[in-house]
Amino acid sequence: MRVIAAIAQWFDHRxxxxxxxxxxxxxxxxxxxxxxxxxxxxxxxxxFCLQLATGILLAMVYVPSADxxxxxLQALNHQVVFGWFVRALHGWGSNFMxxxxxxxxxxxxLFGAYKYPRELTWxxxxxxxxxxxxxxxxxxxxxxxxxxxxGLGIGASIASRVPVAGPAIVSLMLGGPIIAGATLSxxxxxxxxxxxxxxxxxxxxxxxxxxxxxINEWPMPGRLVRxxxxxRDYHQLTKADGAPFVPYAVWKDMFFAAFVLLAVGGCAxxxxxxxxxxxxxxxxxxxxxxxDYFFLWLFALLSLLPPSLETAAVxxxxxxxxxxxxxLPFLSGEGEKSWKRRPIAxxxxxxxAITLGTFTHLAxxxxxxxxxxxxxxxxLPEQLLRGTTALQRQGALVLQxxxxxxxxxxxxxxxxxxxxxxxxxxxxxxxxxxxQVIQGGGNMPAYGTNxxxxxxxxxxxxxxxxxxxxxxxxxEAARGVVLGSGPETRASAKR
Amino acid sequence: xxxxxxxxxxxxxxKLGILLNGMVAAALAVPVVRFVLSSITLGRENxxxxxxxLGQVSDFPEGETRLATFRNPYVLPTDGQTxxxxxxxxxxxxxxxxxxxxxxxxLGCPVRWFPQSGLFMCPCHGGAxxxxxxxxxxxxxxxxxxxxxKVENGTVTIHAGELPTPxxxxxxSAKAMTGERVEGTAPPCA
Numbered sequence: 032m033r034v035i036a037a038i039a040q041w042f043d044h045r046x047x048x049x050x051x052x053x054x055x056x057x058x059x060x061x062x063x064x065x066x067x068x069x070x071x072x073x074x075x076x077x078x079f080c081l082q083l084a085t086g087i088l089l090a091m092v093y094v095p096s097a098d099x100x101x102x103x104l105q106a107l108n109h110q111v112v113f114g115w116f117v118r119a120l121h122g123w124g125s126n127f128m129x130x131x132x133x134x135x136x137x138x139x140x141l142f143g144a145y146k147y148p149r150e151l152t153w154x155x156x157x158x159x160x161x162x163x164x165x166x167x168x169x170x171x172x173x174x175x176x177x178x179x180x181x182g183l184g185i186g187a188s189i190a191s192r193v194p195v196a197g198p199a200i201v202s203l204m205l206g207g208p209i210i211a212g213a214t215l216s217x218x219x220x221x222x223x224x225x226x227x228x229x230x231x232x233x234x235x236x237x238x239x240x241x242x243x244x245x246i247n248e249w250p251m252p253g254r255l256v257r258x259x260x261x262x263r264d265y266h267q268l269t270k271a272d273g274a275p276f277v278p279y280a281v282w283k284d285m286f287f288a289a290f291v292l293l294a295v296g297g298c299a300x301x302x303x304x305x306x307x308x309x310x311x312x313x314x315x316x317x318x319x320x321x322x323d324y325f326f327l328w329l330f331a332l333l334s335l336l337p338p339s340l341e342t343a344a345v346x347x348x349x350x351x352x353x354x355x356x357x358x359l360p361f362l363s364g365e366g367e368k369s370w371k372r373r374p375i376a377x378x379x380x381x382x383x384a385i386t387l388g389t390f391t392h393l394a395x396x397x398x399x400x401x402x403x404x405x406x407x408x409x410x411l412p413e414q415l416l417r418g419t420t421a422l423q424r425q426g427a428l429v430l431q432x433x434x435x436x437x438x439x440x441x442x443x444x445x446x447x448x449x450x451x452x453x454x455x456x457x458x459x460x461x462x463x464x465x466x467q468v469i470q471g472g473g474n475m476p477a478y479g480t481n482x483x484x485x486x487x488x489x490x491x492x493x494x495x496x497x498x499x500x501x502x503x504x505x506x507e508a509a510r511g512v513v514l515g516s517g518p519e520t521r522a523s524a525k526r
Numbered sequence: 527x528x529x530x531x532x533x534x535x536x537x538x539x540x541k542l543g544i545l546l547n548g549m550v551a552a553a554l555a556v557p558v559v560r561f562v563l564s565s566i567t568l569g570r571e572n573x574x575x576x577x578x579x580l581g582q583v584s585d586f587p588e589g590e591t592r593l594a595t596f597r598n599p600y601v602l603p604t605d606g607q608t609x610x611x612x613x614x615x616x617x618x619x620x621x622x623x624x625x626x627x628x629x630x631x632x633l634g635c636p637v638r639w640f641p642q643s644g645l646f647m648c649p650c651h652g653g654a655x656x657x658x659x660x661x662x663x664x665x666x667x668x669x670x671x672x673x674x675x676k677v678e679n680g681t682v683t684i685h686a687g688e689l690p691t692p693x694x695x696x697x698x699s700a701k702a703m704t705g706e707r708v709e710g711t712a713p714p715c716a
Contacts, residue, residue: 098606180608184634184689185650191693198694202566208574208688209611212604213565314595314612316628316636319649333633334651338667399652403638433643438652448652476654476662481644 055242056281059273063249065280068142070287071135072241076234077288078128081295082166083227085121093173095219097212097311100175104307119299125170127295129325132163137380140359143368144247146256150360152240155233157356162230164325169222171323175215176307181320183210183218185333192342210313245269246276250368257365319400328390334399335390398447405436405445412442419496426493429486433478441497449475456497456504463505464491574600575687580625583680586617591639591657593628599687613673614639614646615682616657623682626659627671627690634691637670646670668692 043049092111094103107114136156139145145153168186172179183205190204191197206213248268274280305323309315322330336344370377402409411427419427430436430452438448445451450458459467468487471477482490498504560567568574576599586592591614598609614626614637626646628636635650645662646655653664660669671690676683688694 096604096606097608098604181635181650184629184691187689188629188632188634188691188693191691193693197691198569199566201689201691201694202569203563205689206565207602208569208600209598209609210689211598211608212602212606216604310607312607312610313628313636314593314607314610316593316612316638318636320635330650334665336665338665341665400649401647401652401654403647403649406640406642434640434645434647435643437640437647471663474663476643476645476656478643480656 056277057275058242058245059269060246060276060280061248061268062272062274062279064246065274065283066249067283067287068138069246069280070284071131071138073284074287074291075128075131075135076238078124078131078291078295079230079234081124081292082121082128085117085124086223086227088117089121090223095173095216097175097215100173100215101307101310104174104176108304108307115304116299118304119302120295121170122174122305123295123298123302125167126324127291129163129167131291132160136160137384139247141370141373141376141380142247142250143256143370143373145360146366146368147258147261147360147364149240149244149247150364152237152244153360154357155237155240157353159230159233159237160356161353162226162233165226166222166230167323167325169218169226171326172215172218173222174306175311177309177311177315177318178306178320178322180210180311180313181318182322183214185320189345193346247368250370252367252369252371254368255366256368317403319403321394321397324391327394328387330397331390331394334397335393396447400446401437401448402444402446403437406431406434409436409441409444415441415497419493422489423493423496426489426491429482429490430493433482433486433490435490438475452494452497454498454502456495457499457502458505459494460505460507460510461491461495462507462510464494569688575685577676577683577685578687580613580615580682580684583617583621583677583682586615586623586682588617588619591616591641593639594625596684596686611686612636613684613686614670616659621677623675623677624659625673625675625682625684627673629671629690630666631661631668631670631692632664632666634689 039049089107092103092107092114094100104118107118109115139153139156145156171182187201187204187210190200193200202208204214204217205211206217245265248265309318321327333341333345367373411431416424416427435452436445438446440447440451441453455464465487467473467475468482468490469477469479471479478487495504578596578599580594580596586594593612594615595610595612598605598611601609612628614628616624616626618624626637630637630648630650630653632648632651632653635648637646637648637653637655639646644657646657646659648654648664648666651665653666654662655666655670656662658669659672661667673684673686675685
């Protein structure tokens with residue numbers, strides 16, 4: 032032991048690091064911050080370290096070439112010993128990191144930790160969120176499969192809409208005229224050098240400021256932040272009711288970090304790595320690209336926004352949100368910290384969470400995407416054909432063969448882009464059905480040129496049978512009166 | 527004259543040192559910046575696009591729309607299969623063609639052709655187009671992107687080479703919708 036101490040002293044005499052490290056570890060923190068609510072920041076850092084380690088391991092096998100990347104991923108999954116597990120750790124670590132960063136940010140916001148004098152810590156945190164999302168997006172590209180390829184196309188399409196500079200941005204982003212070798216190489220550079228380098232610098236700044244300014248005290252309702260008195264009050268608090276961070280508070284961080292690492296490892300072990308999906312071959316067009324989990328809300332937004340608003344919302348929206356986050360500590364740098372007395376803050380968090388959650392949930396089954404194989408693959412529910420005439424059955428055939436099912440559900444299957452057709456006869460009269468089929472409208476293509484009159488007649492005859500047994504199909508009252516055959520005419524004749 | 531404004535020998539040498547480094551940095555920056563921006567400048571010089579063959583006219587039956595593939599004219603040795611590109615070729619009649627990019631005019635997903643209903647459908651956000659490429663429904667604000675084509679010695683060639691995106695290509699003109707193509711017209715992909 033004496034030898035070890037002597038060696039340590041020899042090094043410290045030259046490095047002079049023991050004292051600042053001890054000061055940092057033992058700096059006093061308010062006792063009530065040793066809470067399970069205060070563990071997310073350190074957990075994010077631990078998962079980031081896991082990402083660095085697994086990323087370096089993956090880079091030892093991965094080949095960042097458009098020609099070879101997919102094959103090297105296959106080798107990692109199937110050939111390299113535990114290659115699949117390291118890939119799974121990195122993929123799940125990415126999901127956990129985004130989730131923990133978002134939870135950490137929410138906690139910091141609700142606990143008023145962004146207020147004076149921690150404005151800059153928050154601002155650096157906002158950039159840490161952006162770089163974390165940047166890592167998640169560029170990481171999705173590293174998994175160079177069909178989703179990555181077409182995802183890049185979507186990114187290029189969005190970037191191209193920037194006024195004036197759009198085409199130049201697309202060229203710069205792709206590194207050439209198409210999504211190819213140069214594109215993967217530059218996203219590899221971003222994912223492995225530029226963004227993580229920025230992230231490391233920002234993390235150091237972030238942690239340094241937490242150490243220098245002290246951890247945010249537990250917010251008490253009614254204890255307001257004032258620039259003139261805050262720092263004096265905080266020092267009194269840590270003096271009167273403080274305890275050294277190590278070991279008083281750090282054990283909770285360590286327990287939670289271990290729990291998170293175990294969760295990442297468990298997911299990786301039992302669920303395995305993400306993809307890759309099909310080869311990134313642009314001539315294989317039988318694909319329906321989907322973004323990774325944390326960008327699903329964007330996928331939903333791009334489908335649901337009215338076309339006229341889309342470009343403005345997609346280009347200006349992120350800038351507005353970022354600026355709002357950056358301005359937050361200046362707009363409300365003083366005053367109440369406790370979420371119990373900040374109803375608007377709580378409502379804002381709930382609103383954002385519900386919005387993002389709803390969009391993500393919608394994107395998981397994407398009701399706006401046609402089911403490309405429904406027309407040929409989904410069976411027609413048997414009960415819909417029972418007791419139908421030859422003409423109506425002919426119409427059912429037209430409905431399948433003309434891909435109506437790709438957008439319209441019948442029974443349990445079919446697309447959800449258009450309304451379900453199970454009860455369409457209750458909603459639309461015969462004339463309205465014919466008009467809708469031939470002219471389209473309301474987001475439906477016109478089939479006038481693709482259906483013969485005989486096909487239209489048969490199709491509408493079948494659609495008219497689609498109503499519940501206890502509910503009559505819609506009919507035009509005036510038509511019955513004019514033609515003398517409708518129920519109104521019969522009723523008045525009886526009278 | 528106060529002490530602050532006095533220029534000492536050391537102070538002058540330091541300023542000269544800054545100036546010297548600035549000049550060297552500026553000289554090195556010229557090729558470095560050109561390297562970084564080369565993908566933009568090459569695109570502006572039309573270095574990416576050229577005429578590529580899709581096959582014989584007889585490969586495309588009249589009145590039908592078929593998927594054709596071509597090797598992108600500008601490739602790097604490491605591009606592999608990503609330089610293979612697909613397009614939809616509609617032969618109207620005789621030597622009248624329409625050649626569409628597979629990329630949806632909304633956000634670039636690959637559209638699929640359904641001959642039974644005469645529609646192109648996009649699997650991503652539900653865009654749909656008629657057989658002539660015009661918009662049928664969904665989020666796209668325009669019809670499919672078209673490549674200029676010409677028929678020479680029985681071979682269909684198109685002017686292609688760049689990924690078509692909504693911001694880089696002007697909406698198709700009225701003439702472009704008729705299927706008439708002549709060499710020398712401004713390529714929509716340029």
